[in-house]
Amino acid sequence: MYQLKFDQKVxxxxxxxxxxxxxxxxxxxxxxxxxxxxxxxxxxxxxxVLSECMTCYACEEYCTRGNHPFYxxxxxxxxKGMFTAPRxxxxxxxxxxxxxxxxxxxNVKDKALSCCYxxxxxxxxxxxxxxxxxxxxxxxxxxMCPAVHTHFARMSVIKERLPIVIDNYxxxxxxxxxxxxxxxxxxxxxxxxxxxxxxxxxxxxYLDYVLQRMKELKDKIKPLNITxxxxxxxxxxxIPDKHALVKKIFxxxxxxxxxxxxxxxxxxxxxxxxxxxxxxxxxDDVQKRNIDDxxxxxxxxxxxxxxxxxxxxxxxxxxxGLKPLHIIDLCKMAIGEKEREAAS
Amino acid sequence: MSDILQSLIDIVGERSVSNAPEELWxxxxxxxxxxxxxxxxxxxxxTTEEVQKIVxxxxxxxxxxxxxxxxxxxxxxxxxxxxxxxxxxxxxNKILExxxxxxxxxxxxxxxxxxxxxxxxxxxxxxxxxIPDAPATTTIAANVSLHGQGRLxxxxxxxxxxxxxxxxxxxTGEICLIGSxxxxxxxxxxxxxxxxxxGLFLGWLGCTGIITKVGLKLYPNKKIRDAELFVTDRVDLxxxxxxxxTHLEMLEDINVWFQPKPxxxxxxxxxxxxxxxxxEEEIEFKRKMVWDCLQEYMDSKDxxxxxxxxxxxxxxxMPGRNIADFADVPKGGGFEYSGPIAxxxxxxxxxxxxxxxxxxxxxxxxxxxRLISGGHSMMYSISFxxxxxxxxxxxRVEQALTEATAFALDMGGxxxxxxxxxxxxxxxKMEPNARKLLLMIKxxxxxxxxxxxxxxxxxx
Numbered sequence: 124m125y126q127l128k129f130d131q132k133v134x135x136x137x138x139x140x141x142x143x144x145x146x147x148x149x150x151x152x153x154x155x156x157x158x159x160x161x162x163x164x165x166x167x168x169x170x171x172v173l174s175e176c177m178t179c180y181a182c183e184e185y186c187t188r189g190n191h192p193f194y195x196x197x198x199x200x201x202x203k204g205m206f207t208a209p210r211x212x213x214x215x216x217x218x219x220x221x222x223x224x225x226x227x228x229x230n231v232k233d234k235a236l237s238c239c240y241x242x243x244x245x246x247x248x249x250x251x252x253x254x255x256x257x258x259x260x261x262x263x264x265x266x267m268c269p270a271v272h273t274h275f276a277r278m279s280v281i282k283e284r285l286p287i288v289i290d291n292y293x294x295x296x297x298x299x300x301x302x303x304x305x306x307x308x309x310x311x312x313x314x315x316x317x318x319x320x321x322x323x324x325x326x327x328x329y330l331d332y333v334l335q336r337m338k339e340l341k342d343k344i345k346p347l348n349i350t351x352x353x354x355x356x357x358x359x360x361x362i363p364d365k366h367a368l369v370k371k372i373f374x375x376x377x378x379x380x381x382x383x384x385x386x387x388x389x390x391x392x393x394x395x396x397x398x399x400x401x402x403x404x405x406x407d408d409v410q411k412r413n414i415d416d417x418x419x420x421x422x423x424x425x426x427x428x429x430x431x432x433x434x435x436x437x438x439x440x441x442x443x444g445l446k447p448l449h450i451i452d453l454c455k456m457a458i459g460e461k462e463r464e465a466a467s
Numbered sequence: 468m469s470d471i472l473q474s475l476i477d478i479v480g481e482r483s484v485s486n487a488p489e490e491l492w493x494x495x496x497x498x499x500x501x502x503x504x505x506x507x508x509x510x511x512x513x514t515t516e517e518v519q520k521i522v523x524x525x526x527x528x529x530x531x532x533x534x535x536x537x538x539x540x541x542x543x544x545x546x547x548x549x550x551x552x553x554x555x556x557x558x559x560n561k562i563l564e565x566x567x568x569x570x571x572x573x574x575x576x577x578x579x580x581x582x583x584x585x586x587x588x589x590x591x592x593x594x595x596x597x598i599p600d601a602p603a604t605t606t607i608a609a610n611v612s613l614h615g616q617g618r619l620x621x622x623x624x625x626x627x628x629x630x631x632x633x634x635x636x637x638x639t640g641e642i643c644l645i646g647s648x649x650x651x652x653x654x655x656x657x658x659x660x661x662x663x664x665x666g667l668f669l670g671w672l673g674c675t676g677i678i679t680k681v682g683l684k685l686y687p688n689k690k691i692r693d694a695e696l697f698v699t700d701r702v703d704l705x706x707x708x709x710x711x712x713t714h715l716e717m718l719e720d721i722n723v724w725f726q727p728k729p730x731x732x733x734x735x736x737x738x739x740x741x742x743x744x745x746x747e748e749e750i751e752f753k754r755k756m757v758w759d760c761l762q763e764y765m766d767s768k769d770x771x772x773x774x775x776x777x778x779x780x781x782x783x784x785m786p787g788r789n790i791a792d793f794a795d796v797p798k799g800g801g802f803e804y805s806g807p808i809a810x811x812x813x814x815x816x817x818x819x820x821x822x823x824x825x826x827x828x829x830x831x832x833x834x835x836x837r838l839i840s841g842g843h844s845m846m847y848s849i850s851f852x853x854x855x856x857x858x859x860x861x862x863r864v865e866q867a868l869t870e871a872t873a874f875a876l877d878m879g880g881x882x883x884x885x886x887x888x889x890x891x892x893x894x895x896k897m898e899p900n901a902r903k904l905l906l907m908i909k910x911x912x913x914x915x916x917x918x919x920x921x922x923x924x925x926x927x
Contacts, residue, residue, distance in 0.1 A: 206768045208768075208771060209698075209699075209764070209765055209768045209769065209770055209771030210700060210768045210769065211698045211699050211700040211734070211735045211769075211770060211771060212698065212771040212773065214700065214734060214735070215698065215731055215732075215735060215773065218730045218731050218732075218733050218734065219729075219730060219731035221730050223730070395774055398772070398774070399771060399772070399774065402758060402762055402765055403754070403755060403758045434776045434777075435774075435776075442747070
């Protein structure tokens with residue numbers, strides 16, 4: 124079984140304890156307390172963090188020393204038999220994502236376009252931007268990154284299934300897998316690396332791919348001249364170095380994203396997982412603060428990176444007058460493939 | 468041509484009578500597991516007077532008469548067990564009156580659920596009726612005749628409790644008004660404050676007369692409907708959860724269901740909680756009340772609310788079409804259920820029985836319970852899907868359903884729309900004087916024994 128590569132010395136010598144001090148859902152009196160809690164977790168002792176962590180993934184970004192505090196918290200929770208979300212919800216996710224041989228595989232050669240296990244991703248990976256890879260889509264539990272189970276502190280499921288997913292890609296003989304979901308790219312890079320799993324192909328982050336394609340399609344771009352608020356996803360915290368791509372794409376297609384209170388490191392998550400774990404009060408509060416902030420920034424559109432975030436927030440932002448749109452659709456709009464009115 | 472056929476033609480016209488084999492084939496069966504039996508004639512009357520004449524003819528000729536809505540009970544309740552005339556009521560489909568202020572409608576005996584829903588949406592958008600989860604072509608009269616349930620059953624009781632008056636053609640041919648319409652023009656009460664004669668017809672499955680008009684209560688149709696889906700893996704908690712939910716006194720409908728396929732549903736019990744509101748504020752208030760009342764189960768990790776955006780459109784459908792999908796899981800498109808009415812405290816035992824029967828008879832199960840009258844009871848559906856082209860599977864399903872009914876009776880439950888065999892099991896269990904009273908009513912109302920014979924037959 125794969126083991127998490129967590130360097131206790133790195134954590135013990137940490138002078139910032141940012142992983143916990145920057146947390147948006149827990150408060151600590153200072154470095155001493157936060158660092159002390161991490162030490163307890165590391166040593167397998169009880170810590171309030173194990174009960175209070177909302178699984179927003181952000182500590183993976185806050186730890187700049189690459190020591191994977193969130194994976195450690197999840198490991199320790201599972202070791203202690205703890206459930207983050209209600210047990211039936213946890214098991215439902217495990218059952219729902221069992222591989223049953225019902226996957227869909229397109230015309231895959233050197234490259235595969237990963238649609239994870241999210242039906243919405245198929246239509247997104249189409250059109251001029253994806254014309255070279257649109258027919259190379261793969262979809263299904265067999266190609267699903269199992270990172271969602273970190274929300275439920277079931278790292279054992281990830282350790283069991285991720286090698287199979289990687290192997291399924293290997294069997295396709297691909298050299299590159301373009302991941303349409305942050306979580307897939309984060310899993311194939313951050314999680315696989317943290318557990319010492321070899322990935323025998325090159326994972327490609329879809330926004331890298333989109334940015335390159337948009338540069339190639341520069342002549343077709345008509346600046347959108349719109350103001351947006353960007354909804355950062357939890358799994359983007361696993362790959363913080365990729366966050367800058369959003370701004371590059373916005374600049375290329377003439378989209379303004381005014382400064383917000385909740386952006387970048389301080390972004391608020393879509394809160395759907397908070398609803399499952401904690402109930403509606405925290406989730407409603409986070410979503411309200413988030414949308415208030417989007418409106419205060421003067422946004423007309425709420426731009427998503429993750430279909431799950433979009434599902435969670437689309438109706439709510441619509442009711443407040445914002446148009447919900449995936450960033451791929453935003454790019455399609457810039458090259459005239461999608462009508463502005465089509466945002467829904 | 469026989470005298471009866473000619474007489475029927477004289478009553479309703481040639482186009483509305485048939486004894487052609489291909490038509491009798493359809494009228495000899497329903498979608499459940501019971502064996503078909505052919506009628507001798509099918510007739511589709513247009514008016515109460517035509518019904519009356521047909522019944523008078525049947526009396527003269529001593530021919531059975533089986534009134535039929537859409538024939539979708541699944542329990543073979545309108546399979547003409549002893550032949551005779553099937554009276555297809557679907558041409559009597561007029562919506563006769565809506566009293567919006569008194570919130571009732573009067574419809575003819577063959578009016579479908581879908582027609583009424585559509586009519587109200589168009590003409591009285593603030594009013595609705597209790598729509599059962601059956602195909603839209605099923606009829607209102609048939610539904611109340613078998614004590615059906617619908618979307619408003621948790622709030623207001625069985626759909627038959629919502630009847631506000633009846634017009635009935637008695638087995639001897641008299642046309643009889645029941646309830647307030649027997650006194651004056653208003654269809655506001657099926658019984659009270661008079662002696663409640665509606666009980667002579669409701670639940671009798673057409674054995675005591677033919678319902679040609681129904682008055683039905685209508686209810687406020689709020690602008691927004693919404694739902695939440697709570698899941699738990701602890702069956703023992705279900706009655707307590709239902710008790711808490713019904714204590715809120717604000718929910719449109721509550722269904723509890725579990726099934727082994729698809730895998731995401733395996734191992735959990737699902738409670739779909741429907742609520743309505745005229746404003747977002749009202750909806751959010753109710754949603755919060757629902758979440759608050761079940762928070763303790765979230766805190767203990769025993770239960771939680773499912774993210775259900777993808778499922779919501781399907782769950783909010785009226786009627787729900789997903790039940791029909793279940794029928795085709797084993798391919799071959801068949802399903803039938805035993806639906807005992809039982810106290811909610813017995814949910815864990817019923818749930819265990821469904822799984823036990825499915826394993827014993829090697830059939831696929833699904834189970835949905837609907838709360839009745841705020842939790843006074845529930846309809847517990849023990850459902851099995853089957854392939855119509857697999858006789859052995861159909862026999863196993865029939866055996867499983869019979870055993871389910873025996874179990875329900877042992878548990879003190881009451882079978883809902885029992886087939887003729889289950890009716891006999893029920894009668895055998897019934898207190899003798901109650902059984903005697905049924906016999907007295909039947910003999911007096913239907914001295915020739917022509918009405919839907921084979922059903923609710925008490926052997927003297």
